[in-house]
């Protein structure tokens with residue numbers, strides 16, 4: 265049953281115009297304004313010369329960044345607020361600028377929502393693969409610790425990180441001494457290879473280039489991690505993936521799925537419900553799936569001991585393949 269929502273009048277209407285702050289930050293990030301202002305800061309004139317941007321436009325944008333709290337203005341000098349310094353300076357731990365660049369592409373695609381509503385077809389006009397994959401790294405870097413703490417690793421030796429993208433989770437598994445295979449498309453692996461090399465873990469992670477819907481996954485895995493994959497696919501494809509994973513697992517092995525949390529009404533939490541729109545505009549058949557739906561697929565494809573574990577805005581859903589003697 266849909267839970268009654270609290271009555272929201274004017275504050276709710278104001279929220280609708282929150283596209284303003286979003287666009288301001290995405291544009292500032294696209295021009296790497298926070299990188300340029302780090303340290304002593306700059307005047308609008310100095311920055312506009314550096315960016316070769318229009319002075320009036322630069323001044324208005326900088327003032328609006330001050331208004332929303334990402335910059336500070338001291339006389340004619342603009343400097344980063346600590347929150348911008350912490351998350352929006354490239355190369356810093358916790359950097360989120362890549363995912364913002366990806367959001368900037370998503371902005372273009374979401375602008376086609378009127379059209380998608382009529383046609384039911386995706387409107388994927390913009391995509392920058394490097395920002396997408398590095399953006400996944402920005403997000404996953406904030407939660408590998410919690411995720412690995414929630415995944416039972418006793419007795420696990422060999423792990424498959426299916427659609428592992430940048431390899432953030434692969435690297436976390438490898439740091440625990442596990443033997444990791446990261447499977448993804450070759451264009452993605454070109455990016456993960458660099459990140460893995462920088463971490464010094466290249467000897468511990470095998471990169472398997474391929475399409476997991478059509479190519480062989482290999483065999484003998486004790487754990488298969490499927491993080492943020494299902495939402496891009498139709499139900500029948502998710503079921504096929506689970507069957508394939510089951511065959512690739514050792515007896516007693518586990519599959520662990522991570523997805524945005526969504527309750528059975530499909531309307532809450534907000535982040536999971538709205539992520540369905542992202543999949544509507546970007547994919548032919550994807551959407552957010554509920555914890556109940558994913559658990560039922562695990563059951564249907566022969567997994568046992570199905571359990572769920574919430575992880576901030578996502579949920580881990582795991583199932584075990586029967587052991588030899590079961």
Ligand SMILES: C[S@@+](CC[C@H](N)C(=O)[O-])C[C@H]1O[C@@H](n2cnc3c(N)ncnc32)[C@H](O)[C@@H]1O
Nearest residue numbers: 400404427428429448449452475476477491492
């Ligand atoms: C949303 S990202 C998730 C990355 C990572 N698992 C994480 O949670 O951070 C989805 C990843 O799946 C990969 N992918 C999607 N479909 C695939 C397919 N059919 N075969 C191989 N990789 C695929 C994409 O290239 C991308 O790296």
